[in-house]
Amino acid sequence: MQQKNIVVIGSSGHGKVVADILSHMPEYRLAGFIDTNKEKGTRCFGALTVLGNEADLPALMAAQQISGGIVAIGDNWIRSQVVAKIQAIAPAFAFINAIHPSAVISDTASIGTGNLIAANAVINTGAVIGHHCIINTMACIEHDNRMDDYASVAPRVVTGGNVSIGAYTAVSIGAVVKHGISIGEQSLIGAGAVVLKPVDAFSTWYGVPARKMGERKAGDKYL
Ligand SMILES: CC(C)(COP(=O)(O)OP(=O)(O)OC[C@H]1O[C@@H](n2cnc3c(N)ncnc32)[C@H](O)[C@@H]1OP(=O)(O)O)[C@@H](O)C(=O)NCCC(=O)NCCS
Numbered sequence: 436m437q438q439k440n441i442v443v444i445g446s447s448g449h450g451k452v453v454a455d456i457l458s459h460m461p462e463y464r465l466a467g468f469i470d471t472n473k474e475k476g477t478r479c480f481g482a483l484t485v486l487g488n489e490a491d492l493p494a495l496m497a498a499q500q501i502s503g504g505i506v507a508i509g510d511n512w513i514r515s516q517v518v519a520k521i522q523a524i525a526p527a528f529a530f531i532n533a534i535h536p537s538a539v540i541s542d543t544a545s546i547g548t549g550n551l552i553a554a555n556a557v558i559n560t561g562a563v564i565g566h567h568c569i570i571n572t573m574a575c576i577e578h579d580n581r582m583d584d585y586a587s588v589a590p591r592v593v594t595g596g597n598v599s600i601g602a603y604t605a606v607s608i609g610a611v612v613k614h615g616i617s618i619g620e621q622s623l624i625g626a627g628a629v630v631l632k633p634v635d636a637f638s639t640w641y642g643v644p645a646r647k648m649g650e651r652k653a654g655d656k657y658l
């Protein structure tokens with residue numbers, strides 16, 4: 436099999452998780468990391484190092500035959516900004532999905548590009564996942580869910596059927612979302628929440644049952 440040379444953008448703990456998943460995908464050879472906040476040459480995952488920053492991408496792609504990769508930044512808003520920057524600097528960069536081999540994904544689910552689908556995640560029949568989403572370890576996205584671009588579900592999140600999660604919205608660790616619930620864009624569901632009512636856009640909800648605890652605006656921090 437002809438391996439594709441790729442990079443991971445972002446070398447934090449989340450970047451390491453993505454690198455680990457990619458090490459189980461034989462179609463890819465991870466060349467290293469791109470990170471604006473670390474020195475070139477910094478070791479990040481085994482022998483893999485930071486190769487440069489986003490501005491270095493066009494030269495790196497040419498020199499190392501790098502075809503693309505994935506942005507591994509946990510904050511949904513910052514991830515979207517970095518994707519936009521790469522699209523402008525390196526239009527040929529092809530965003531890939533990092534999917535752990537233990538993830539169970541229905542053949543009838545639709546998955547965009549640039550997504551992270553971590554170990555033991557389940558994506559059930561009829562689910563539609565946009566681009567650059569995170570479906571983290573052991574998360575369960577049930578049948579006919581919709582996740583819009585840049586949305587994320589943390590480890591052990593469970594949704595019922597026909598849930599929708601709006602663009603940039605983060606559902607935090609261990610939260611449970613009742614079937615049929617719609618969560619608007621740019622919202623934040625706190626750790627361990629049990630969401631029983633529709634969640635409006637640009638809001639923070641947590642608790643059991645989850646209640647609205649605040650308002651958000653685009654670019655507010657997620658964690
Ligand atoms: C929801 C959340 C963003 C709120 O953060 P915050 O606004 O900084 O809230 P604070 O830490 O100031 O806490 C305010 C109060 O709400 C409570 N609270 C905070 N998060 C809560 C939650 N998820 N469930 C219930 N109560 C919560 C705190 O105990 C505190 O109560 P107190 O005033 O009686 O002491 C955050 O607590 C959270 O759940 N983050 C998710 C983290 C996560 O999933 N990480 C893993 C990513 S892989």
